Amino acid sequence: MDEVRYQFRQTFSTLGIMAFFKNICLIEAPQAVISPFPRYISDCIGICYLAAAVEHDVESLVIPENYYNDGLYDSFRALLKQQPVDLVAISSMTGCFNNAVRLAEIAKEHGVFVVMGGFHPTALPEEVLKHSSVDAVVIGEGEATFRELVLKGPSKEVAGLAYREHGGIVHTGQRPVIGEIDSIAFPLRSLRPRRYGEKGGDYSIDTIYTSRGCPWSCSFCANDTMHKGWRGRSPENVVEEFARLHDPKKKKLIKIWDANFLTNIKRAEAICDMMIERGLTNFRIMTETRAKDLIRAERILGKLRKIGLSKVGLGIESPNARTLELMNKKNVLDDVSRAITLVRENGIGAEGYFIIGHYTETVEDTLVYPEFAKGLGLRQALFMSMTPYPGTKIFEEYKSEGNITSFDWDLYNNFCPVVSTRSMDTPTLVQMMVYCNVAFCNYRSVLKRNSAGGVVIAMLKDLFQLCFLMRVNKTLTDREILDTMFDAFLRYADTKPVVSYRCRSSDKKLKGPIVVSVQRSSGDAVDFMLEQRGEDRSLSIFRRSETANRVDAIVRLDEVVAASGSLSMDSLMRLLYRNELLRNNPGSMAVQLFSISADPVFWRVFRRLYTLYAGSFRKEHAEVA
Numbered sequence: 180m181d182e183v184r185y186q187f188r189q190t191f192s193t194l195g196i197m198a199f200f201k202n203i204c205l206i207e208a209p210q211a212v213i214s215p216f217p218r219y220i221s222d223c224i225g226i227c228y229l230a231a232a233v234e235h236d237v238e239s240l241v242i243p244e245n246y247y248n249d250g251l252y253d254s255f256r257a258l259l260k261q262q263p264v265d266l267v268a269i270s271s272m273t274g275c276f277n278n279a280v281r282l283a284e285i286a287k288e289h290g291v292f293v294v295m296g297g298f299h300p301t302a303l304p305e306e307v308l309k310h311s312s313v314d315a316v317v318i319g320e321g322e323a324t325f326r327e328l329v330l331k332g333p334s335k336e337v338a339g340l341a342y343r344e345h346g347g348i349v350h351t352g353q354r355p356v357i358g359e360i361d362s363i364a365f366p367l368r369s370l371r372p373r374r375y376g377e378k379g380g381d382y383s384i385d386t387i388y389t390s391r392g393c394p395w396s397c398s399f400c401a402n403d404t405m406h407k408g409w410r411g412r413s414p415e416n417v418v419e420e421f422a423r424l425h426d427p428k429k430k431k432l433i434k435i436w437d438a439n440f441l442t443n444i445k446r447a448e449a450i451c452d453m454m455i456e457r458g459l460t461n462f463r464i465m466t467e468t469r470a471k472d473l474i475r476a477e478r479i480l481g482k483l484r485k486i487g488l489s490k491v492g493l494g495i496e497s498p499n500a501r502t503l504e505l506m507n508k509k510n511v512l513d514d515v516s517r518a519i520t521l522v523r524e525n526g527i528g529a530e531g532y533f534i535i536g537h538y539t540e541t542v543e544d545t546l547v548y549p550e551f552a553k554g555l556g557l558r559q560a561l562f563m564s565m566t567p568y569p570g571t572k573i574f575e576e577y578k579s580e581g582n583i584t585s586f587d588w589d590l591y592n593n594f595c596p597v598v599s600t601r602s603m604d605t606p607t608l609v610q611m612m613v614y615c616n617v618a619f620c621n622y623r624s625v626l627k628r629n630s631a632g633g634v635v636i637a638m639l640k641d642l643f644q645l646c647f648l649m650r651v652n653k654t655l656t657d658r659e660i661l662d663t664m665f666d667a668f669l670r671y672a673d674t675k676p677v678v679s680y681r682c683r684s685s686d687k688k689l690k691g692p693i694v695v696s697v698q699r700s701s702g703d704a705v706d707f708m709l710e711q712r713g714e715d716r717s718l719s720i721f722r723r724s725e726t727a728n729r730v731d732a733i734v735r736l737d738e739v740v741a742a743s744g745s746l747s748m749d750s751l752m753r754l755l756y757r758n759e760l761l762r763n764n765p766g767s768m769a770v771q772l773f774s775i776s777a778d779p780v781f782w783r784v785f786r787r788l789y790t791l792y793a794g795s796f797r798k799e800h801a802e803v804a
């Protein structure tokens with residue numbers, strides 16, 4: 180921006196005659212590597228809040244198209260050529276920061292002022308401003324600071340800002356969080372780019388924040404840096420937003436993205452009562468909360484189920500009380516199993532989140548995680564890697580111990596170990612993460628199959644999932660993925676596991692044992708033997724060298740790993756998204772199935788799977804090994 184224009188705009192904006200910035204482009208920087216889990220619930224909601232804050236102050240607001248496929252950068256370039264933009268606002272988490280810089284550089288090529296906000300710039304404003312493509316950083320909660328920046332331009336009068344001036348950095352001082360939380364305008368969802376054929380205001384998978392912040396301060400969490408304590412919106416205000424999302428004809432999946440939705444039980448109950456009274460119940464809702472809060476919420480679990488709550492995520496983190504204490508996680512392990520039982524009794528699913536790699540933990544400590552998770556009665560669990568996000572206490576703890584092994588922000592996504600512990604190096608943590616997933620798997624879909632073909636299909640599904648989880652770690656080669664997975668199976672086989680299942684009356688009876696072998700090219704193999712005795716089925720897992728069983732099919736792990744690498748995660752997300760729609764709206768199954776099968780990605784995935792499936796039954800494989 181040239182100096183004369185700058186002065187002119189600053190004078191007029193100071194007089195309150197016009198906003199300093201008038202044409203604004205907002206972008207949420209995408210994760211460097213798409214992780215399979217949260218992708219289809221990331222939905223630009225944060226920048227829609229910013230858009231709503233300045234909606235009536237500016238001439239234009241835009242988000243680039245193609246956010247949900249590979250075309251974001253080209254869309255952004257084209258947009259900057261086609262229409263006037265004088266401010267680009269980029270929101271960035273740590274794992275997105277390299278992409279945020281890439282977007283800022285594109286904006287700078289077009290001479291546009293760039294402001295960044297979000298968790299990463301809040302934690303490291305000076306670091307971020309070292310990038311010449313970034314002009315200013317919004318520190319902390321964004322709406323009020325962003326609006327003042329838009330109205331006044333970068334100025335010492337705008338609290339909560341850091342910006343470059345005359346070769347130095349100006350900090351304008353801390354801005355308190357917004358006290359009157361109901362005064363925050365609803366996010367401008369209509370601005371969102373098309374996603375898998377759906378318009379921005381009408382996504383069938385959406386998110387809502389009914390509160391901000393958290394009353395706790397776990398050492399690995401950056402929530403407190405941004406939000407400073409818990410603030411709940413009034414039930415009336417929350418229900419009004421739910422009413423705008425509600426569609427009686429299409430069941431939507433809504434993630435209540437609060438840190439702890441059940442912090443105030445009375446408020447949660449009032450939200451349920453109003454939603455039930457207004458018939459706002461055509462939702463499938465997921466949220467996260469603490470075990471203790473779930474126990475406190477016992478009497479309203481039925482109401483939560485009525486409004487559509489179908490799954491709660493519980494941050495359990497570790498089976499080790501000493502580790503929980505060091506993490507400042509005020510969790511009592513006894514509460515966790517009680518909470519899981521309660522939600523189950525009310526028809527609500529529970530998913531446990533665990534963090535492996537606390538600096539005090541050892542391999543022996545980590546190996547007990549999967550059994551502990553199973554013992555709690557969990558059917559779903561995520562084993563994540565301790566990630567020292569800037570702005571958290573553990574960032575300082577790991578840094579001071581010299582235990583951060585990578586500052587490549589692309590790896591900061593909870594699934595790529597970037598630390599070592601006092602006794603485990605980073606590759607060992609990768610192995611532990613994979614082991615926990617292999618050993619936790621209940622192989623339920625395998626246990627329900629009645630033929631070797633069915634078992635192979637179910638196993639391919641589980642193996643693919645594991646491959647995609649590992650592919651999030653861009654440092655791993657195919658060879659490393661293969662060996663780490665296989666070693667995890669070998670380690671698990673050495674515990675001589677037998678997973679069992681009580682058949683239902685509708686299940687067929689197995690005629691004889693089915694043995695499917697998972698092999699790697701070096702020749703070693705792990706066998707999976709499915710058997711039935713009476714009503715009970717069991718799946719035994721063991722090293723091939725210890726047995727001389729007949730093999731019905733062989734799954735070549737090298738081929739599975741290679742096939743998983745040939746599929747684009749973006750495309751897979753498109754399929755997963757449609758699958759979610761189908762799951763929520765089974766009534767329109769025929770239409771949905773037709774639309775899925777019209778997608779070329781479906782056929783690409785189908786062909787890969789079929790090739791692997793058919794390969795498992797090649798004649799030479801069906802011999803006695």
Ligand code: SF4
Nearest residue numbers: 393395396397400438
């Ligand atoms: S991890 Fe959860 S409970 Fe702990 S501070 Fe963060 S949001 Fe709060």
